[in-house]
Amino acid sequence: MSIRLDNIAKHFGNTQALEPISLDINEGELVGLLGPSGSGKTTLLRIIAGLENADRTAQPGKILFGERDVTHVHVRDRRIGFVFQNYALFRHMSVYDNVAFGLTVLSRKHRPSSGEIRARVYRLLEMVKLESFANRYPAQLSGGQQQRVSLARALAVEPEVLLLDEPFGALDAKVRQELRRWLRHLHDELNFTSVFVTHDQEEALELSDRVVVMSNGRIEQIDTPDALYRSPANRFVFEFLGDVNHLEGKVNNAVLTCGDAHLHVDLPDGHEELLLRPHEVRLTQAPTAESHLPVTITAISPVGAEVRVELEADWLAQPWLATVRHTDFEHLELQRGQRLYAHPRHWRRFPESVSKAPEQRHVA
Amino acid sequence: MQRIGDAPLVRRLLITAAVLLSGLFLLLPLVAIFAQAFSQGVSVFWSNVSDYYTLHAIGLTLMIALLTIPVCLVFGVALAWLVTRFDFPGRRLLQTLIDIPFAVSPVVAGLIYLLLYGRNGWIGGWLDSYDIQLMFAWPGILMVTIFVTCPFVARELIPLMQAQGSREEEAAVTLGASGWTTFRRVTLPNIRWALLYGIILTNARAVGEFGAVSVVSGAIRGQTNTLPLHLEQLYQDYNAVGAFACAALLALIALLTLAAKAGLEWRAARREAFA
Known part of the structure; x- marks a missing residue:
């Protein structure tokens, strides 16, 4: 079922938690709401669920599920599945009773027979691979298992919209990875529309069909993960999606100067700030005609597929981070304290004017 | 070291x-x-306890306790629910107001009720014109007892419900449960031990209350005498054995209460260890 938000705003006291927001989510889509804490993403999710009411302003907002206007429909009648950040399992009920809850509270007319409920609960428990845990209590389960119970509980009522609030936030990295893949799989199989909230850009990029990047109660960009990473709409999105190195200085005759560092750039004279990702930094023993950016290695950490190298220099306000392939790392024989030269392969700038598209340059 | x-x-x-x-x-x-x-034997103890006036005092005390508990229960749950589940202006003030009965001396509470509901009082005078008498009758005793005991249940529930948060209730509602179902199947099971504990404390206080009750009851033997008041009268009449027989009864109730409380705490600790 598609979800349409039209002009939804929310304030708590004097703080504007959400500026008027409009958003279309297609049927069967898996959408991530990504943003730092306080960006309004959870508030937005709770408004979609009906756990929070949008402001009633002069032009009140609207929420549509498909063709159905649910703006004033109570949570209990919206027929959504909601997965809470800390699972919110009923602590005094067994796993079985937790999953069965949504079925047992149906009015007698709609309630399936007890045998049917039993069959359905076990089918769900099988799906989340917890059949043998039916009689356990939530406190006896690990975090990942609790989260799976909470998913099964939400799915028991066969919602057409599944909403998840930081579903994997409290889990360790490995379990999180596993559950992510499993959720993606489940989503594709059961074909409901899902919206999840996260502050983890990796999670959002990996799991979503589209990502909604939010900050300060506003939507900064809505795009597919790929488009988001390749062409961020503004500086906030670029900085939020990964590590960023800054190079700030004055441009004079197509040369950007910053202390004893300088870089050839094709830009008009004036103050400039260039941004580049760690993998866009190349390290060499000698400067080139294009760039002269002397740096000193302060830390080296071989993590995963790459080596992360921290760089400092007098002309840098904040240290840079460069990622180097293991082969290059061995080739260059990098060591802590070593002095090298950095070369941007590629950089971006986000001029202050908001409307202007970001500029990107490849350096030869 | x-x-x-x-x-x-x-x-x-x-x-x-x-x-x-x-x-x-x-x-x-x-x-x-x-x-x-028991200084003069069990039979003397027994004859003191089975005295008409003593039995009446016991009956009145139990009746007051039995009426107080449900009122405090409903009041306490409603108040705790209000304070922990909603945010409204004056919430903190309300939380402070709950403690007034603890802060005020019971005698003062009794006097205020006498002033308000007595025959010459503001509300009592008006009620008197309809032939309704609250003070120096059991309704007055009930009123001050409720006043003195009403914070117990709320005080037990508020910290617990604050710690538990409202996520489980929200989960129940998203699953389609009605307000009453949510309360009955989610909220109540989570607070039942605290609730029982609050009831035990309420009962202990309701049975033992002396100060406030002595002001409003008039202590008419066989009519408005509760067990603590009766005890005091017996003692004033130099009937030491009778007084101590009543005291023993009250002490017994206190001991039973303590035992019930300890039992609950032991259960709670066991549940925690199990979970």
Whole structure:
């Protein structure tokens, strides 16, 4: 079922938690709401669920599920599945009773027979691979298992919209990875529309069909993960999606100067700030005609597929981070304290004017 | 290495002091009550207890407690629910107001009720014109008892419900549960032990309350005399055995209450260890 938000705003006291927001989510889509804490993403999710009411302003907002206007429909009648950040399992009920809850509270007319409920609960428990845990209590389960119970509980009522609030936030990295893949799989199989909230850009990029990047109660960009990473709409999105190195200085005759560092750039004279990702930094023993950016290695950490190298220099306000392939790392024989030269392969700038598209340059 | 208080001398001194003080101030009086009550044999004790006026006092006391508990229960749950589940202006003030009955001396509470609801009082005068008498009758005793005991249940529930948060209730509602179903199947099971504990405290206080009740009851023997008031009257009449027989009854109720409380705490601890 598609979800349409039209002009939804929310304030708590004097703080504007959400500026008027409009958003279309297609049927069967898996959408991530990504943003730092306080960006309004959870508030937005709770408004979609009906756990929070949008402001009633002069032009009140609207929420549509498909063709159905649910703006004033109570949570209990919206027929959504909601997965809470800390699972919110009923602590005094067994796993079985937790999953069965949504079925047992149906009015007698709609309630399936007890045998049917039993069959359905076990089918769900099988799906989340917890059949043998039916009689356990939530406190006896690990975090990942609790989260799976909470998913099964939400799915028991066969919602057409599944909403998840930081579903994997409290889990360790490995379990999180596993559950992510499993959720993606489940989503594709059961074909409901899902919206999840996260502050983890990796999670959002990996799991979503589209990502909604939010900050300060506003939507900064809505795009597919790929488009988001390749062409961020503004500086906030670029900085939020990964590590960023800054190079700030004055441009004079197509040369950007910053202390004893300088870089050839094709830009008009004036103050400039260039941004580049760690993998866009190349390290060499000698400067080139294009760039002269002397740096000193302060830390080296071989993590995963790459080596992360921290760089400092007098002309840098904040240290840079460069990622180097293991082969290059061995080739260059990098060591802590070593002095090298950095070369941007590629950089971006986000001029202050908001409307202007970001500029990107490849350096030869 | 030694931790603070590890020195054997300090430890022994502290333990001795604790045992001595609790023996002297807690255990000895308790033993004395029962010793006095039975000092002239079981039959005298029994005849004192089965005295008409004593039986009436027991009956009245139990009736007041039985009526107080449901009122405090509903009031406490509603108040705790209001304070922990909603945010509204004056919420903190309300939380402070709950404690007034604890902060005010019961005698003062009794006097205020007398002033308001007595025959010459503001509301009492008006009620009197309809022939309704609250003070110096059991309704007055009930009113002040409720006043004195009403914070117990709320006080037990508020910290617990605050700690538990409202996520489980929200989960229940997203699953389609009605308000009443949510309360019955999610909220109530989570607070039941605290609730029971609150009831035990309420009961203990309702049975034992003296100050506020003595002001509004008039202590008419066989009519408005509760057990603590009756005890005091017997003592004033130099009937020491009778007084101590009543005291023994009250002490027995207190002991039973403590036992129930300890039982609940033990259960709660066991549940925690199990979970």
